[in-house]
Amino acid sequence: MTDSPAPADPGETALQFDVDGAPVSALSGRPPGADATVVVAHGAGTGLEHPFLTGFTRALRDAGLATLRFNFPYREQGRRMPGRPAPAIAAWRAAVAAAEHLAAEAGSAGEPIWASGKSYGGRMASMAVAEGMPAAGLVFVGYPLHPPGKPDRPRDEHLIGLTLPMLFLQGTNDPFAIPNEQLADATARIGPNAALEWIEGGGHSFEVKGRKRPADEVGAGLAPAVAAFVRAHAER
Template structure:
């Protein structure tokens, strides 16, 4: 499907994939900065959520839709989140809805919610608190303003949240946040010595989401 998005200076459309569940709610899923919505990690995650009864809507950000590799302005991503959530609500008007995103996609969801987007909760699949090796530049100033429940699914070896003490300090500033740790996991939840296909890794996170929304 194509979802219309009104950007500050243009009207565009982005691709989306809707999969209906059995009435447990809707999870809208955004990709990370370096891969689109068809990445096996996200398809595995979505299919596992479908099996648990959730409807899912995966989508591309405009830069990815246009074949570019680098993300565009944050305002474009925020506008896209608003448009895609509105589209998801039109498909399942009575359904509770959660916004989920891998890394960049999750951070953009949090900025959209801080900007006024209404969702029942946020799910971060590896929140990129800062660029690796640059903890002096955290991306967290908007998180305390978010009233919706937030679930951070994080690998203990993720370089984007080291040192962990800084990440835990950020969590403490949030109104309603919890963390599900993946022991030994990196930024994509890869665990040294335990090689798994990306779709298997993504699927393994779905039960954490189900427990969170319950």
């Protein structure tokens, strides 16, 4: 890992780590007393700098959790949309390794490392875990269960059989999870290790019709549920 220029948020440090020999950008932050890290990946059409993720990770740190958010390789290469899953899965493995290294440097070696992501970022995290990547748990911030309008093409087969804790945060108006019963059924089939929390009226970015809020505020509003889930499983 190498340092990068200072980020806009004074609570974070910019760094880079290698994915298959190429550097990707990341931002890390650790509040005093943190005993778990949440690694966060962006959605398909954005990057780590998106205000939603800025607000989300800042609120997680305010709740006492360390954070690491990073770019996928395609984003670093200037492309707008992802290609094959393999580079994203490799990026997830490298990001978790970076989080473990940062925790050890802070005197917290072996602390729980959680994998979280907005939409595509969360799905890639789950695919990495299904392929053997270690993680204390998964947090999905708007899971893309199927392409909009195509519930006959679900993306949940790799989730069945995973036994680590999983939290699904989902808007009831998210076109990637309509009908809602389909995601409820998927989490039921995963088993009791999966929890589903609906955000009433929320769209794919958790926007609620008739209630305009900045994206960083929307992201921050989801952090308490995530922190509570992480803490609950740390106590078991």
